[in-house]
Amino acid sequence: MSLAAHATPFRFRQPSALPGFGITFGFAVTYLSLIVLIPLGVLVVQASGLGLEGLWQTATSPRVLAALRLSFGVSFAAAAVNAVAGLVVAWVLTRYAFPGRRLLDAIVDLPFALPTAVAGIALTAIYAPNGWIGALLAPLGVKVAYTPLGIFVALVFISLPFVVRTVQPVLADLDREIEEASATLGASRAQTVARVILPALAPAVLTGFALAFGRAVGEYGSVIFIAGNMPFVSEIAPLLIVIQLEEFNYAGATAIATIMLAISFVSLLAINLIQAWSRRRFGHV
Amino acid sequence: MHPRRSPQRPSPLRLALACGLTLAATLLAAIPAGHAQRAPEVAITNVSYDPTRELYKAINEAFAKDWLARTGQRVTIRTSHGGSGRQARTVIDGLQADVVTLALAGDIDAIAQRAKLLPADWQARLPNNSSPYTSTIVFVVRKGNPKGIRDWDDLARPGVAVITPNPKTSGGARWNYLAAWAFELDRTKDPAKAKAFVEAIYLNVPVLDTGARGSTTTFVQRGIGDVFISWENEAHLALAEFGADRFDIVYPSLSILAEPPVALVDAVVDRRGTREVAEAYLEFLYSAQAQRIIAANFYRPSKPEAADPDDLKRFPDLRLVTIDAVFGGWAKAQAEHFADGGVFDRIYRPGGPFAR
Numbered sequence: 311m312s313l314a315a316h317a318t319p320f321r322f323r324q325p326s327a328l329p330g331f332g333i334t335f336g337f338a339v340t341y342l343s344l345i346v347l348i349p350l351g352v353l354v355v356q357a358s359g360l361g362l363e364g365l366w367q368t369a370t371s372p373r374v375l376a377a378l379r380l381s382f383g384v385s386f387a388a389a390a391v392n393a394v395a396g397l398v399v400a401w402v403l404t405r406y407a408f409p410g411r412r413l414l415d416a417i418v419d420l421p422f423a424l425p426t427a428v429a430g431i432a433l434t435a436i437y438a439p440n441g442w443i444g445a446l447l448a449p450l451g452v453k454v455a456y457t458p459l460g461i462f463v464a465l466v467f468i469s470l471p472f473v474v475r476t477v478q479p480v481l482a483d484l485d486r487e488i489e490e491a492s493a494t495l496g497a498s499r500a501q502t503v504a505r506v507i508l509p510a511l512a513p514a515v516l517t518g519f520a521l522a523f524g525r526a527v528g529e530y531g532s533v534i535f536i537a538g539n540m541p542f543v544s545e546i547a548p549l550l551i552v553i554q555l556e557e558f559n560y561a562g563a564t565a566i567a568t569i570m571l572a573i574s575f576v577s578l579l580a581i582n583l584i585q586a587w588s589r590r591r592f593g594h595v
Numbered sequence: 596m597h598p599r600r601s602p603q604r605p606s607p608l609r610l611a612l613a614c615g616l617t618l619a620a621t622l623l624a625a626i627p628a629g630h631a632q633r634a635p636e637v638a639i640t641n642v643s644y645d646p647t648r649e650l651y652k653a654i655n656e657a658f659a660k661d662w663l664a665r666t667g668q669r670v671t672i673r674t675s676h677g678g679s680g681r682q683a684r685t686v687i688d689g690l691q692a693d694v695v696t697l698a699l700a701g702d703i704d705a706i707a708q709r710a711k712l713l714p715a716d717w718q719a720r721l722p723n724n725s726s727p728y729t730s731t732i733v734f735v736v737r738k739g740n741p742k743g744i745r746d747w748d749d750l751a752r753p754g755v756a757v758i759t760p761n762p763k764t765s766g767g768a769r770w771n772y773l774a775a776w777a778f779e780l781d782r783t784k785d786p787a788k789a790k791a792f793v794e795a796i797y798l799n800v801p802v803l804d805t806g807a808r809g810s811t812t813t814f815v816q817r818g819i820g821d822v823f824i825s826w827e828n829e830a831h832l833a834l835a836e837f838g839a840d841r842f843d844i845v846y847p848s849l850s851i852l853a854e855p856p857v858a859l860v861d862a863v864v865d866r867r868g869t870r871e872v873a874e875a876y877l878e879f880l881y882s883a884q885a886q887r888i889i890a891a892n893f894y895r896p897s898k899p900e901a902a903d904p905d906d907l908k909r910f911p912d913l914r915l916v917t918i919d920a921v922f923g924g925w926a927k928a929q930a931e932h933f934a935d936g937g938v939f940d941r942i943y944r945p946g947g948p949f950a951r
Contacts, residue, residue, distance in 0.1 A: 372945045431812075438817040456802045456819070539761060539803040541943035552805070553763045556680040557935060558687075558705050 350571065357564040368565040373541055374550060381547040382573060384458060385526035388465035389473075393519040395466075396473025397511070403474070404481045422471050426531030433464055434536045456538030461546065464533050465526040472525060473518030480514040512588045520581040527574055638671040639873050642692035644679040644766060644855070645808055646829050650892040651696070657888060658879045662872065670872055678806050679766035686712070686860065693864050693873040696857040698766035700724070701925040703858050712862040726854035727880035728894035731915055732774040734845040735814065735823040735830045742821045746847045747778040750822060751795035758820035760810045761803040762932075762939055768807070769933060771824040774851040776932075777921045781849055794942050815842070826853070828893035831909065852915040 357365060368374060403415050421429065437444045437454040444455055454460050484507065492502040530548040537544045547570055554563035643651055655672040662670045675682065675690070679698035686692045687710040697703055700718055707713050718725045736744050742755055750757050760768040772793060779792035802819055804810040807829055814823035815837050822845075825833070830844050857877050864870040879885050883901035890902035895910050922928035932938045 373940075373943070376945075434817065438819065440818040455817070534805055535809070538801065539805065540801075541803075542945060549764075549805070553761075554935075555684060556678075556764050557933070558680075558684070558709065559935065562935065 353564050353571065354568055356560060357568040359561040360565050364561070365565050365568070368562060369569045373545070374547070374566060374569075376542045377545050377547040377550045378569065378573070380458060380461070380545070381527055381570070382577075384461050385465055385469075385523050385529075388462055388469055388526050389519050389523035391466055392470050392473045392522050393515050396470055396518055396522075397477055397515055399470070400474045400477040400481055404478055418471050418474050421468050426468065426529065427535070429467060430464060430532035430535030433467060433532065434460075437463060437536065455536050456540075456544065458537075458544050460536040460538065461533050461544060464536050465529060468529055468532055469522035469526045472521035473515065476518035476521065477511060477514045480511060484510055509588075509591075513585050516581060516585045516588065520578055520585075523581075524574060524578060527570065634668070636669045636671070637869060637872050638673060639693040639869050639876065640691060641672055641674045641694050641696055641876070642682050642686055642690060643674055643676055643696040644682060644698040645676055645806060646767070646826055646832070647696065647855075648674075648676050649832070650828075650889065650894060653888045653892060654880065654885055657884055658876055661879060661882075661884070662875065668872070670876075672876065678764065680764070686710070691863050691867065692860050693867065693869050694857060694859055694877055696855065698853075698855050699769065699925060700854070700856050701929050702766065703856055704926065706860070710862075712860050713858055714861065717858045718856060720859070721857065721877060722881060723897045724854055725856040725858060727857060727877075727885070727897055728855070728889045729897065730827045730853045730855065730894050731850045731913070732770050732824060732847075732853065733827045733830050733850065734847065735825050735833060735842050736821065736845050738841050738843055740843055740845065744822050744845055747775050747796075747849075748792075750775070750799065750824075751792055753799075755799050755822065756801050756820040757796055757799040758802065758804075758810050758814040758823040759800060760807055761805060764805040765807055765810075767826050767829075768810075769928075770826075770851055770853045772932065772939065773918060773922060773928060774847075774849075775824075777851055777916045778847065778849050780921065781916070790938060793938075797942050827895070827910070831893040846911050846913050849914040849916065851921075852917050854917075 360368065399418065403411065403418070434441075434455050436442050437447075437460060439445065439448045439453070439455070441455070447454060452459075454463060488506055488510075489502055492506045493499075497505065528548065530546070530552075533546055534549060537546060537549075539545055539549060547566060551563045551566050551570075554560075554566065641651060641655075651672075651674045655674060659670050659672065662668060675685075675692075677685075679702050682697060683695070683702035683705050686695060686706050695703055695706065703713075703717060704715075707715050707717055721727075723729075734744060734750075736742070743749065744755070749755060759771045762768040762772045775796055776789045776793050779789040780786060783789065802810075802813050804813055807826060810823065811825070811829060811833055813819050815833060823830075834842055834844065857880060859870070859873055859877060861870075864873045880889075881897065883898070886896040886898045886901040887903060887906075890896045890899070890906040893909065896902045899907055918925060918928060922931075930937070
């Protein structure tokens, strides 16, 4: 983001008070290549076995389209809900002192640490028609487990910490004096929140949203237990990849994976651009 | 100004390289000599599928004892379990399996074709199509059978919820699908009616789990569905585990003879020098002792005379058709029904019967 902030001409060595740019830059590039770029490159190479036409055919087959729409749509919805809910949780955790705050703070991280299959089994047990919450919802005609709604619940669960943990430090750094100044200058509480606090938090919330969205798109373990996995209804794109592998169709599997990768990359890039814009618009805190 | 090196004098680097190569060659030459004498301990890996955990735990123990008594060598058998197709893939991708014991011949075929780790005619190398035990597909219903399910046609009735895993991801589910198809084909002799029949059953499926154990959980723990199509051995295990007071097993009039095959992975045993013990392990599966263990673990033994008569009572007689007779073998059934765009995929297509 600092790229946009400084309009300095391109220079390879940024002057800095700290030494070691050459070594750390070399390490960063090597590390990123080994861990991220080369594996993803291999993925694209494997998918290219199908050719562009094959890739296009795979991408536009109705079942793949339905799965992609479901995966990205529900992930977007889950990340959006968590952008709001996570902000509220972070607000409560940073701005108020109450008994059990540390405990609540630790609980937020549980979805990070839990093996996803455990999350899936636990959520399914609760939201199945004979589960605690499922049994209450069933008389109302609301089915959660084995429907797209179940996928939504699972994705909300696993992506919550991303928003909370990105917003929390920014919120903690936000000076109370700014709010107090805003109040003394005659702003109402709503105005203070809308004009002063939210703009300052917007970049962090967007980062949290992007992380939550990225994680949700790739989520497999917790979703397959609760989804019901019905083609065209509750079949997520990662499951289609597994199905292709089960048919020993490596090219088909990597083709779907490549398509997901491309969509994710474009989405994250778009979010980054919005973020850069919002930073420029509202400035640094 | 560079000092010129004479071609006769090898550089220190080349010298070191040559020494290294000679040393390596000597070591390599020494290895086969070492094989003549049996090491005091040996370990082999058996890559198997999900519902055989309990079976191979008992078999491995018995074989280790038997091998020690016969040869004086200790043997450790590591068994890996998982979905049959996934297990085949890990072997193709390089898992060093000495033997594979999978749910479908098609999965071992894939190892033979794609990784060339064993010859294509592997299935002819051991008796009974290389299947030391068989199983079949039965129904598990809730106690007292409230929906009155007796046979496959009850599964196609509207209002009956059927639990079965996805045939695209589960080997067991492919047997389920083929058994239903064989039943209707036997009754009507009409492939079009068989297709409609199988479609009608899948219209009744509310949840497609990815594996047999997942489906067991959905039916048993989550209380979803009226009938659960299952391996016979899984059905007995579910009853033993979750209570015969909650579930009943229903035997349909006709089902399919499921032949889970076993095979030696030649490339691996030759590389590791474990051919002798791995071969003995597979042959042991056909022994009277192993056949008894097989029957006790709810698999149908290929030599029933060796098994405990009490165990055999749990396998009622029913008409069992074979995949070779009805579908022309695994390769054909796989290509026609389960491959990309096959019959199963066409059940779930936009505008198809499923899109209600």
